[in-house]
Amino acid sequence: MLYDTIRVFSPFLLKFFIKRIEFTGLENIPKSGAVLLASNHSNSFFDAVVLCGHYERRIWSLARGDVFKKPLAKKILSSLYMMPMYRLSEGKEYLGDNDETFRKCIELFRQGEIVLIFSEGLCIHQTKLLPLKKGTGRLAQKAWDEQIDVTVVPVTITYNNFNKFGKIVKVNIGEALQQEELPKEAGEGLFLKEFNRILSEKLTRLLEAPLPKPSFWKNPFYYIGLIVNFPVNLLATSLSKRVTRGSVFFDSIAGGIVMFILPLYWILLALLLYFLI
Known part of the structure; x- marks a missing residue:
């Protein structure tokens, strides 16, 4: 209920916070079926708000695991369809929980849902793409190995500033990364290397698009x-x-x-x- 309420009202309310927001390539996200949105990550939870609030289908998001440690925060974030993804820096004892998150993602794909993952694996205010972690490739590979027809769609979100009102936001959605682009019967190491190379190229091209100009x-x-x-x-x-x-x-x-x-x-x-x- 909280997610649906925010999704309905946030696009209008954000008009008073964002000077201009522009989307390109929305047609590249399938209207139905399993989708893995692979995005850059420069602006914390706000990235997910921008994407989830401006798209008609429900989107599940992977978020940094440490914010789920408090029971109240976990309850609120879970109601917003967010799932934890832990890093080594947040405690080695939590890394095993990532397996449960991946199992949940695979089940969501079976149900034809959309999952948003931030492929850089961390959030830093920047306009250039950081080296990609292996999580996106592993999730796609696992889904494909289980014969789940998931569409991997690259997404970039670009801002002209990160610390004041009146920002300009550009969301570019690229053409899907196809399973056929990857080497057949490759080992995990080669698969992930090629997956990240192709995804990096797609995301970098999307990030190079200019920001729109604001006007009254x-x-x-x-x-x-x-x-x-x-x-x-x-x-x-x-x-x-x-x-x-x-x-x-x-x-x-x-x-x-x-x-x-x-x-x-x-x-x-x-x-x-x-x-x-």
């Missing part, structure tokens, strides 16, 4: 909101900077505050105008 008529809500929503914008900026302290979570926190506080703020404004008039 492309998104008048943002420009009007600068005046009307000034208190909320100021609150979101100051709180996010204080909480995140220069980390990669500024947009995740600030954007979340905007999406949850703006409706309440508008209700208060409406009541104020009602009693004044």
Whole structure:
């Protein structure tokens, strides 16, 4: 329910946080059937919000495992269709949990669902592609080995900034990576090497696309909101900077505050105008 609510309202509410957002290649994501979205990862949870909130099908996301350690956080993230993926830096004792996450992904593919994985394996504010980890290739290989027809679709999300309002966002969705492009009957090492080489080339080309130019008529809500929503914008900026302290979570926190506080703020404004008039 929480996921569906956010997916319905976030595209509109984010218009007051994002100056302009542009999607290209949406037709490359199949309307049905199993899909593995392989994306770059430069802006923490906000990357998933941008993708999941602007696509009609439900998307399951793999997220950094350490944020699932607290029971309340795990419950909330799970309700948003997020699954944990642990790294060695988060504790060797948690790595075994990744097997359960992979089993869940394979089951989701059998059900014809979409899974989003961030192929770089970590989040850093950057505009260039980082070396890819092996998780995306392993997940695709496992699905194909089990005769699951999963479509691997490369996705890039590019931002003009990571720490303030009025950002420009470009989402490029490329043509699928085909199983036929990979060496047949190859060992795991060769398969993963070739998989990452092909995927890296596709993602790099997508990242090279220029950002769109903003204008009032492309998104008048943002420009009007600068005046009307000034208190909320100021609150979101100051709180996010204080909480995140220069980390990669500024947009995740600030954007979340905007999406949850703006409706309440508008209700208060409406009541104020009602009693004044």
